[in-house]
Amino acid sequence: GGMLRLLLLSVILSTSVAIPLGGSSIEPDEGCLARFHAFRKEHSKRYASPKEEAHRLATFCSNLKEIDAINSRAGSTWKAGVNAHSDMTSGEFMSAFTMPKVPQECSATGPPISSLLDISAPLPTEKDWRNVTCGETSCVSGVKNQGKCGSCWTFSTVGAMESVHAINTGMMELFSEQQLVDCAGDFKNNGCNGGLPSQAFEYIHYAGGLVEMEDYPYVCGDGHCTTNGSFCMAKGLTPAVKVKTVVNFTEGDEKTMMKVIGLQNPVSVAFDVVSDLRHYARGVYQSTVCNSTDDSVNHAVLAVGYGEADEGGTPYWTIKNSWSEAWGNRGYFKILRGKNMCGIATCASFPILEVVNKRTKRHT
Template identity: 55%
Template sequence: PDSIDWRKKGNFVTPVKNQGPCGSCWTFSTTGCLESAIAIATGKLLSLAEQQLVDCAQAFNNHGCSGGLPSQAFEYILYNKGLMGEDTYPYRAENGTCKFQPEKAIAFVKDVINITQYDEDGMVEAVGKHNPVSFAFEVTGNFMHYRKGVYSNPRCEHTPDKVNHAVLAVGYGEENGTPYWIVKNSWGPHWGMDGYFLIERGKNMCGLAACASYPIPQV
């Protein structure tokens, strides 16, 4: 489709969450993507535990409040055999000991799809045909003050080693001839456009096409 917004297609996107002072954006991108994928597959919208990813996913090259990648977090959920819910493993915005209880896992991953590096058309196809997609990009100072409109930055980097913030593409469209992504952030609902932002699409803006991924949920 020319445009899509999963927020408007049904109850497929959880409310915007807030990562707080912990560098755990990667966990919110991960839970947001899996929450939406499960909702689209089953009609059930769950809220999943970022804190479990913060505390337990180190073996998959993730570092709690110091960063990580959604693709590696999806692999963790796949091999760990499950992710608990927000209610049984609440978010604390700090590193902690792993308290995973297998019998309380409510979300499962059967495969991880890594979209080919720099293939932004592949991202469009995934979001258009399947579900929201996790991606990372380079946040620079001016992004913090984003309020509305299509964000574009001629001075950011475009390579995977420079990306520093993971988010969730929940749709795409075009405004006055500028194609954009609709993106769910994890800085609470008072930032940006009710917690969301638009970013220019089709140019690998700030490296957004460098490492995009999504899970196939086990339902």
């Protein structure tokens, strides 16, 4: 095996190209080449041309340097690592996986949460809805993949709907993100160009419900979808779940958010993704360069729990992302709790559901 590896490495090295970076050309070092080769194999990467491959190799090597720099920060509460997207530049990643920043109306409207819920029970010191069973499965559905479409807001919304419905009924059912991409435009949402969970819950309320995923599957992951998704095909489909009330948290109110997550259900949140989050591997993420205002949120996700990390008792939220299981910690990350880090409590909301009589499924 060792001989073969040496042979492979010498083949890679002999066929390597000098990569022009900012006018000068640098030879990627052996360590980076070997890791790039392993990365390509692990993630089955195919590139269209030698030029593209050279660009991806240079990007990968540059990202490795960033990862090493993050991991050598003194006192950092999180670690970076290589993932499926480590051959993308920061710009490519941000345009593929986040939403454009537009001023959002996030602040609480409607009745106060205390009038809707009994959140006076004692609060658990930690919570993780992934470890709670609803029927035969977890109360949190599996990590999904939004692909190259700024539809994170639909995954955050649907994730909340799936969990709340499972907690209410004892049965996990999967609902349709594509319906929101295609149909929720009248509620200030823009398909693959962004939206907000609170606005999506409003759409579901007024439209009469959300259909099951299998009735209206997600098709935008390959990047072909327009700003507003495509033609809305929800008419004639039977809704599987309906929203009675949309609950919006007061901006920055992490205490109430903790009560709801601790005692009732996961919560949809939005925040400001900055470049280094794409390298996240484990630990409690925090940043000195992200913002927490409502005009800076560019990504929506699902808060499924909270706790304190062993190292130094750092308080965190446990967050389900929609960048596939090949990113982060099996698709999840932890972010600092208690300081509205990156605006994680700026646009938080969740739905109260109406009870829908379970229709008899016709299996065709």
